[in-house]
Amino acid sequence: MPRRPSRFAPIAQVTRWTSAERGGVDLDLGEAVARVEIARDGAVRVRATTGRALPADPSEALGREPWRASNAEAFALEPAGVALAFDGADGAARVEIDERPFAVRVFDRSGREIAHLLDFAFAQDGAGRVALRAAPGERWFGLGGKTGALDRRGRSFVLRNRDHPVGDRVDPLYHSIPFLLRLANSEGEAARADGMLLDGCAPSHFDVAASERLRVVATAQAGGIDATIFPGPSPDDVLRRYTARTGRITRPPLWALGHHQSRWGYRSARDVRRVAREARRRRIPTDAIHLDIDYMDAYRVFTWHPRRFPDPRGLLQELRDAGFRVVTIIDPGVKVDERWAVHRDGEARDVFLRRRDGSPYSLKVWPRDSALPDFGRPEVRAWWGTQHEPFVDAGVAGIWNDMNEPAGWKRELRAGRLILPLQAQDLGDVVASDPADPKRRVSHESVRNAYGHLECRATHEALARLDPERRPFVLSRSGHAGIQRYAALWTGDTTSSWSQLALSVRMLLGLSVSGVPFCGADIGGFAGWCSPELFARWMQIGALYPFARTHSMWLKHRQEPWRFGKRVESIARAALELRMRLLPYLYGLFCEAEASGAPVWRPMFWSNPDDERAGAIDDQVMLGRDLLVAPVLERGARERDVYLPAGAWTAIDDDARYIGPRMVRVAAPLERIPIFARGGSVLPMRSTVRHVGEIPEEPLVLEVYPGGDAATVVIEDDGESPAYRVGMEARTPVRLRSRAGGRLRLEVGGREGEFGIDTRTVRVAVHGCPTPNSVWIDAVRLPVAGRPDDEVGAIWHWEGGVLHVRWTDAGAARSLEVDPAP
Numbered sequence: 001m002p003r004r005p006s007r008f009a010p011i012a013q014v015t016r017w018t019s020a021e022r023g024g025v026d027l028d029l030g031e032a033v034a035r036v037e038i039a040r041d042g043a044v045r046v047r048a049t050t051g052r053a054l055p056a057d058p059s060e061a062l063g064r065e066p067w068r069a070s071n072a073e074a075f076a077l078e079p080a081g082v083a084l085a086f087d088g089a090d091g092a093a094r095v096e097i098d099e100r101p102f103a104v105r106v107f108d109r110s111g112r113e114i115a116h117l118l119d120f121a122f123a124q125d126g127a128g129r130v131a132l133r134a135a136p137g138e139r140w141f142g143l144g145g146k147t148g149a150l151d152r153r154g155r156s157f158v159l160r161n162r163d164h165p166v167g168d169r170v171d172p173l174y175h176s177i178p179f180l181l182r183l184a185n186s187e188g189e190a191a192r193a194d195g196m197l198l199d200g201c202a203p204s205h206f207d208v209a210a211s212e213r214l215r216v217v218a219t220a221q222a223g224g225i226d227a228t229i230f231p232g233p234s235p236d237d238v239l240r241r242y243t244a245r246t247g248r249i250t251r252p253p254l255w256a257l258g259h260h261q262s263r264w265g266y267r268s269a270r271d272v273r274r275v276a277r278e279a280r281r282r283r284i285p286t287d288a289i290h291l292d293i294d295y296m297d298a299y300r301v302f303t304w305h306p307r308r309f310p311d312p313r314g315l316l317q318e319l320r321d322a323g324f325r326v327v328t329i330i331d332p333g334v335k336v337d338e339r340w341a342v343h344r345d346g347e348a349r350d351v352f353l354r355r356r357d358g359s360p361y362s363l364k365v366w367p368r369d370s371a372l373p374d375f376g377r378p379e380v381r382a383w384w385g386t387q388h389e390p391f392v393d394a395g396v397a398g399i400w401n402d403m404n405e406p407a408g409w410k411r412e413l414r415a416g417r418l419i420l421p422l423q424a425q426d427l428g429d430v431v432a433s434d435p436a437d438p439k440r441r442v443s444h445e446s447v448r449n450a451y452g453h454l455e456c457r458a459t460h461e462a463l464a465r466l467d468p469e470r471r472p473f474v475l476s477r478s479g480h481a482g483i484q485r486y487a488a489l490w491t492g493d494t495t496s497s498w499s500q501l502a503l504s505v506r507m508l509l510g511l512s513v514s515g516v517p518f519c520g521a522d523i524g525g526f527a528g529w530c531s532p533e534l535f536a537r538w539m540q541i542g543a544l545y546p547f548a549r550t551h552s553m554w555l556k557h558r559q560e561p562w563r564f565g566k567r568v569e570s571i572a573r574a575a576l577e578l579r580m581r582l583l584p585y586l587y588g589l590f591c592e593a594e595a596s597g598a599p600v601w602r603p604m605f606w607s608n609p610d611d612e613r614a615g616a617i618d619d620q621v622m623l624g625r626d627l628l629v630a631p632v633l634e635r636g637a638r639e640r641d642v643y644l645p646a647g648a649w650t651a652i653d654d655d656a657r658y659i660g661p662r663m664v665r666v667a668a669p670l671e672r673i674p675i676f677a678r679g680g681s682v683l684p685m686r687s688t689v690r691h692v693g694e695i696p697e698e699p700l701v702l703e704v705y706p707g708g709d710a711a712t713v714v715i716e717d718d719g720e721s722p723a724y725r726v727g728m729e730a731r732t733p734v735r736l737r738s739r740a741g742g743r744l745r746l747e748v749g750g751r752e753g754e755f756g757i758d759t760r761t762v763r764v765a766v767h768g769c770p771t772p773n774s775v776w777i778d779a780v781r782l783p784v785a786g787r788p789d790d791e792v793g794a795i796w797h798w799e800g801g802v803l804h805v806r807w808t809d810a811g812a813a814r815s816l817e818v819d820p821a822p
């Protein structure tokens, strides 16, 4: 909606301050008030607004976790000002408030300034603005999946959820995450990271040192200023604190980590069956099939087309038997249709958004005129959730929430199946419930960015309620800070182009550092024509997206992995088989995200914040701590330069070893995506399967890359239910001690936890291992190729630089020692 620019009046000074309870200080700013608080983990929240009412606590972005107040006490500073300090086991911060002009400075435990907020200003229409100092040399990341370079510095961004095709420079797009992660490298000091959330579900604007080189200016269109500073010093620390506030993902069901096959245009049950059959016949690992809007009856949500999908329950059962889960799309728009129960019921319960004058509101979406639920009210969310019951009951495994910016149009053209939106419609005069205070009606615009988030909340909570034995899976296009609690995000309508393949990597890294670990882009690109080569390259990296879904638009050619010829089909198979083999490692990363907020995809600077070269790289990805992925993103390229940070790195396909930091040029024939394992790592893997429900031939393989020490925990559970939360999981601690050319020791601890695992064979593969002199298990020297039923239950053999040890695993602790040849 075109808005008149707000007229800002600056805040001059603090006229009075008083200690607030629970570790804060209240400031009287004349026309405005502010409160500054320190949480027990060192996060600092600065709220300021005109009028008397501070922005609500908790806001919708925030988890249900209450603010963990510290006992910081305010004290006067000489000659003027006020300070607040706290130092505890989980964190520390000191805040100094300048009285004239009003400014807030935040210092971390070591006394370094990590934020300097100044130039607070407010407008009569409720808008608020604040500036942050940006020192030279700092990099600023975040704001979700924005286009352009991963480092946001030097550009301005709008955060207003919008349905618009992805373009290399398009802004804004579907989701809005007003969170920035700053990385400061200063001469002679260790690098440090910190973060800032500008909370609020009103649209906002970020000028990231674009108009002024040393200043980031954040403007919120409504709700005043609600900024929280999250101290580091490491990027992991920042995300741990940020997600302690905005919430974390819970473990997805294991099938959701498999490959999803989707297309706008799976028009009938027959079509879907055919896709499923082909995937199995061709051994293309696939766990889920998505049904786009085609399955519905005249695009009415929660319906099935009676002729094209006559027996959904039967279809879903049949697919389930073949190892596929089905995810159905649900748009928020409810067809305005007096003869249809869902709409009638919604009307009767007054769940839909209305115009300011109280009249019903509708906009055009696929089912023509549609009404939009007012998700800010808990009873509306509950009503929406209830609509899912027949779907869950029929066996639908997950829900895909599209069009939830929300999107719709004013005018359209229809010709057969073709619907051409002509003019986007904004919800200009629509009123919505304020999610932070549902009794209050506010303009939709002022809470717009939370719309899709709230829909996903309704959906996630409904799935958890309707089927408590299963973990919910929700996929969303729109989102807000905190969306990770409810849904995975995908990047929307991309085009099949090389530049958008590269862009997808940056967008997903952007989302990852913004607290959304479960994210993906349409493999192959949504619109446009995808060449076989592009598909092969897209699949190679797409199979390593945290969320891996092949999807495309109905007007284009079919884009299943077998549509591009035999060669590309086997490339796709290999890529997805690698994903299947990596599943234990990948699942471990999701468990980590649940426990600490750490992203699954990490930019190169993540574990190397001091390495300035790493900070500038956004065409490589760390999949967790130990795998460096260098996708090929250029047409025709058959080699690429890879930046390897300090340490030893081993290519996982040919075991070639490199020592970083250095740039290396590696071969990348079409069949290859260069991937390197960190020296000093143990990757839990398994043999491939066609879907995660299948029992792998080798359930656990520990791939060991010597060259340093490592500690990890292999986590296994039923992959399906939330029972892990009450202890139904198995945790196996693994430690590696290894030095170049020296003796290697791998300690696999005894299995802990309630989740039972049948006795099985575990294989350990030690890469880059010279012919061993001797191999010891639990201090017993093993004969070469002994029998599996030997007393220690272990055998070994050596082949091509890799030592393989197999043992019987009944959950007891084991240690492996390898003595290199003299």
Ligand code: MIG
Pocket: 263, 264, 292, 293, 329, 402, 403, 477, 492, 493, 526, 551, 552, 553
């Ligand atoms: O305006 O449901 O981004 O993935 O296939 C198009 C049809 C509506 C947009 C989604 C896309 C989906 C499509 N939807």
